[in-house]
Amino acid sequence: LAYREENQQKVAAFHTTRTLGTNTKVLLDEDAGKFMVTRARDLQEANPDVLDFADVTGCNLDIDESRSELKREDKDGKEVSYNPPRYEYSYDFYITIFVNNPYFNEMRFQVNSSSIDITPPPSVRPGMPARCNPETNVEYRNCKKLGEEIRQALTQVRKDVREKIEQAAAPKAAVTCPYCGATTTPDASGCCEYCGGAVNG
Structure with a gap:
């Protein structure tokens, strides 16, 4: 509930x-x-x-395929198979x-x-x-x-x-900051954790 x-x-x-x-x-x-x-x-x-x-x-x-045989009436009015047999196919x-x-x-x-x-x-x-x-x-x-x-x-x-x-x-790779030279793991916005400089791009 x-x-x-x-x-x-x-x-x-x-x-x-x-x-x-x-x-x-x-x-x-x-x-x-x-x-x-x-x-x-x-x-x-x-x-x-x-x-x-x-x-x-x-x-x-x-x-899903299913098939059912089609029949015809013979001269005596009985249902008989076609020769060769004929089928109707149904798909879902x-x-x-x-x-x-x-x-x-x-x-x-x-x-x-x-x-x-x-x-x-x-x-x-x-x-x-x-x-x-x-x-x-x-x-x-x-x-x-x-x-x-x-x-x-x-x-x-x-x-x-x-x-x-x-x-x-994925593990964050440590990189060298081009601004302060520190080995840093960039934060979510790709900046150095020490000086705040853009490390990625």
């Missing part, structure tokens, strides 16, 4: 700078380094989890965001609002089943592109945060 109340304050302070997705959306607050995943229009009421970019440990795009796109959080470790949501169904045309060569190339379908390509964009954005913000943490943790 305390977590939900604390999260409510984070939602109130959240300022969306970038939106990714159509049905379920990934909202980014790039200035604060935070994000949320939601379908809600009223964020205050929904109170979606607000997470730090640093909480992201990975992000995957999964494309899922994003899984892996996070470091005390209450959950992943967030999974569907990119497309409904399955993308593709029925390939009958085979040109008798006896050879028709091949399905989903990349020829515009809706499929758009969903895949959107999924890749979400995955790329979350992977990039995680990488940026990790680089900042590594830079902050």
